[in-house]
Amino acid sequence: MDADDSTLVAALAQSYETSKFIATTFGTSANLNRSERVAVASLNLCLDHREATLLLANHGARSSAFAMMRPVFEACVRGCWFGFVATDLQINAMFANRLSTKLGQMVRAVGKEEPALKVLSSVASIFKEQLDHFTHGSGPQLARCFNHEAIAPRHTAGEVIDVLRFIDPIALIACAAREKICQRPTAPFLDRLAAAGSPARKIKMPAVQ
Numbered sequence: 755m756d757a758d759d760s761t762l763v764a765a766l767a768q769s770y771e772t773s774k775f776i777a778t779t780f781g782t783s784a785n786l787n788r789s790e791r792v793a794v795a796s797l798n799l800c801l802d803h804r805e806a807t808l809l810l811a812n813h814g815a816r817s818s819a820f821a822m823m824r825p826v827f828e829a830c831v832r833g834c835w836f837g838f839v840a841t842d843l844q845i846n847a848m849f850a851n852r853l854s855t856k857l858g859q860m861v862r863a864v865g866k867e868e869p870a871l872k873v874l875s876s877v878a879s880i881f882k883e884q885l886d887h888f889t890h891g892s893g894p895q896l897a898r899c900f901n902h903e904a905i906a907p908r909h910t911a912g913e914v915i916d917v918l919r920f921i922d923p924i925a926l927i928a929c930a931a932r933e934k935i936c937q938r939p940t941a942p943f944l945d946r947l948a949a950a951g952s953p954a955r956k957i958k959m960p961a962v963q
Contacts (some may be wrong), residue, residue, distance in 0.1 A: 758911035762811075765915045769808055772922050774821045775946065776929055778800065784936035789845050793935050794835030800829035800928040804921045808940060811917065814908035819917055823881070826856060826888045829927040831874055834861040838867045838936040873927065881920065924951050 759778065807822040836845065839860070847853045858878065865872035878885070898909055930943040 760913040760916055765918050766808065766812055767850075768916045769922055770923070772946070773805065773808070776925065776943075777944050780929070781933060781938040784938070786936065789836055789842070792845055792848070792935055792937050793833045793835075794932055795934040796829050796833030796836055797928040797945055798833075800826055800833060801925055802828055804925045807917065807921050809915050811876075816914050819882075819914060820898075820909065821889045823917060823920055824885045826924055827874075827877065827881075830862050830924050830931075831857060831864065832876075833928060834864045834868070834871055834874070834931045837931060838871075839863045847865075856897060868931075871927070871931070877920075878923070923947055926950065 784790075784794075803822055803826045807819050809817040809824065810816075810822065835855075836848075840848075844853060844855065859876050862876050865875045899905055926943050926947040930940040930947065933940045933943065
């Protein structure tokens with residue numbers, strides 16, 4: 755096992771430690787209205803997607819781990835939007851599959867309503883290419899499946915570590931939003947988020963070969 759793989763094992767262990775922290779720090783009950791229940795459901799989905807990403811990365815399914823970046827981010831943004839911005843009419847439209855509000859509009863509206871969540875706008879900008887092109891089998895994603903010897907995924911261990919550095923802060927943001935919606939203390943998650951830092955390192959886009 756080379757040094758990169760050793761570093762990835764350590765990074766995965768740190769992410770699983772974050773999972774334990776989340777599980778043991780969450781509150782267990784709250785009195786919620788309908789929009790708040792929808793918000794918490796979406797934020798929980800963000801956390802489920804993150805756990806799935808860890809499983810994929812841990813089992814060597816690196817392309818699929820990359821593909822989970824967007825679902826993790828989208829579920830966090832939608833949960834924040836449902837909890838802090840959406841009207842009853844918009845919730846109704848969502849359940850009727852007629853919601854016209856785009857993800858970018860949600861990001862901007864959330865940042866305006868909750869200034870602390872403006873970080874989501876920065877993340878959306880920094881990682882736009884990755885969020886747009888690593889999920890649905892477009893060129894940049896497929897370019898990672900070619901090398902000089904075979905057609906096979908070639909994501910490096912360092913790149914997978916970058917995915918973990920992306921999904922862990924997003925999950926902590928989702929946790930803080932969830933606890934605020936439930937009227938519980940957010941400080942434990944915000945403190946851990948501050949210690950973890952922002953997912954600011956940008957994963958390099960590959961060239962098609």
